[in-house]
Amino acid sequence: MSQYWSGRFAREGMIWGNEPSPSAEQAREVFRMAGVGSVLVPGAGYGRNTKVFSEGFTTYGIELSKEAVELAQQWDPKTVFIAGSALEPQLDRQVDAVYCYDVLHLFLEEERQRLIEACLAQLQAGGLLYFTSFSDEDPNNGCGHRLEPGTYEYKEGKYAHFFSDGDLRSHFSETEITESGSFLERLHSSTGGTHEYILRYIIARKRD
Ligand SMILES: C[S@@+](CC[C@H](N)C(=O)[O-])C[C@H]1O[C@@H](n2cnc3c(N)ncnc32)[C@H](O)[C@@H]1O
Structure with missing residues (x-):
């Protein structure tokens, strides 16, 4: 996984351009209304979305x-970036909110659970979670070789899990889910191309 992403970032730089996802802007509003002070972004990439949070919150x-x-570090110097795996807790403190964009679907079932557990371990009781991931729509x-239920090698050497609403909600069954939904994401690459994906999002609260 690391080699795949490092190769792409080395070759393509800011792969998805510098505009944040509208979901990051929605999450910022949800966090602001809840009085959040600190945000963790696991699988932060080159900081396309962290910048939305680092203007107003302490962001990791x-x-x-x-x-x-x-x-x-060049694009978003206000965020503290940690080089390491989001499957294990990396912070020595707990934050008020987690925003995780299109990372959960990269893993098989066991690692998806590890990612969520690591996020919860770094989140204070009552803290908020905002996750996005590929939709089953x-x-x-369904393209390519099926590795696990809902998980397909849809491109050579690249697999993803495609979530139904019920599946996404069951991943967060230990939390209080406040909202879930889906949206069309339009990504503009640095070379001028456009890609569209159907994503799901979920907003949840860590139990006290
Ligand atoms: C689809 S990209 C999304 C990037 C970023 N969330 C954004 O909004 O632009 C997935 C990212 O997850 C990172 N990643 C994959 N496995 C990871 C892991 N175990 N720990 C931390 N990051 C990981 C990749 O390097 C890549 O930057």
Whole structure:
């Protein structure tokens, strides 16, 4: 996984351009209304979305690819980036909120649970979670070799899990889910191309 992403960041730089996802802006509003002071962004990439949070909150990013961390530190110097795996807790403090964009679907079932557990361990009681991931309504769902239920190698050497609403909610069954839904994400690459994905999002609260 690390080699794949590092290779892409080294070759393509800011792969998805510098505009944040509208979901980051929605999450910022949800966090602001709840009086959040600190945010963790696991799998932060090159900081495309961390910048939305670091303007107003103390923001931490965890990212596996050193190439991405180097780009992120230049693009968003206000966020503290940690090079490491988001599957394990990396912070020595707990934050008020977690925003995790399109990382959960990268893993098989056991690691998806580890990612959520690591996020919960770094989140204070009552803290908020905002996750996005591929939807089962995305056209790539069901393409290629099936590795696990709902998980497909949809491109050579690249697999993803495609979530139904019920599946996404069951991943967060230990939390208080406040909202879930889906949206069309349009990504503009640095080379001028456009890609569309159907994503799901979930907003939840860690139990006291
Ligand atoms: C689809 S990209 C999303 C990037 C970022 N969330 C954004 O909004 O632009 C997935 C990211 O997760 C990172 N990643 C993959 N496995 C990881 C892990 N175990 N720990 C931390 N980051 C990881 C990749 O390097 C890549 O930057």
